[in-house]
Amino acid sequence: PSTPAHEKAKADAPHHHPPDPDRPNEHPIYNIADAKDEASSLTKKLSDLDPSNKTSYQEYEKTFDQRIDKVNSVLDKIKKQHTHARFLQTEPLAVHFVNVADMKDVTPEGFAEAMEEGNDVSALQVAGMRDCIIHKKADVFLYNTLNANSTTNDMRELAEKLHVPVVDLTETLPENKDYTTWMLDNANALADALNVK
Helix, strand or coil, X not given: CCCHHHHHHHHHCCXXXXXXXXXXXXXXXXXXXXXXXXXXXXXXXXHHHCHHHHHHHHHHHHHHHHHHHHHHHHHHHHHHHCCCCEEEECCCCCHHHHHHCCCEECCCCCHHHHHHHCCCCCHHHHHHHHHHHHCCCCCEEEEEHHHCCHHHHHHHHHHHHCCCCXXXXXXXXXXXXXXXXXXXXXXXXXXXXXXXX
């Protein structure tokens, strides 16, 4: 569960169109604040069940927290060096990431939600996406590689052709990576796309 401060941070973050408050985001795995809370809760439970290894569990949690802090540090650099960076997205996948980085969603309303639900996007929404790419209304294009189709592929090709940076994101943990490495790679890819040092 999110802390009140975390909920306030999400509420205060800029949005081109706010998410539906009655519809929880389906990708909480990108919520690194919640991941930290879960690690703390798990450490306490394991320490209570197995007190002889309490120190080891606490060390693991400390390492996990330090790595999550690195992710937050990269997102904070984006926030400071690229104020309100504008993004297009094929799905509302990294909502928590972009909120921490204080980014602005300029995706045509309904496009990402339709993609997430497996619905057809309208011709108007497709035209809106093309317009955003062609007229460089976005600084970066966030692309869900695990739920791509001909429409999103076309948008990606157009973005690459017109030199709008594309950041590939996945819904699930890639092979041979742990959670914090995955999140740090995502944060660094976003920073690189926005020329954040």
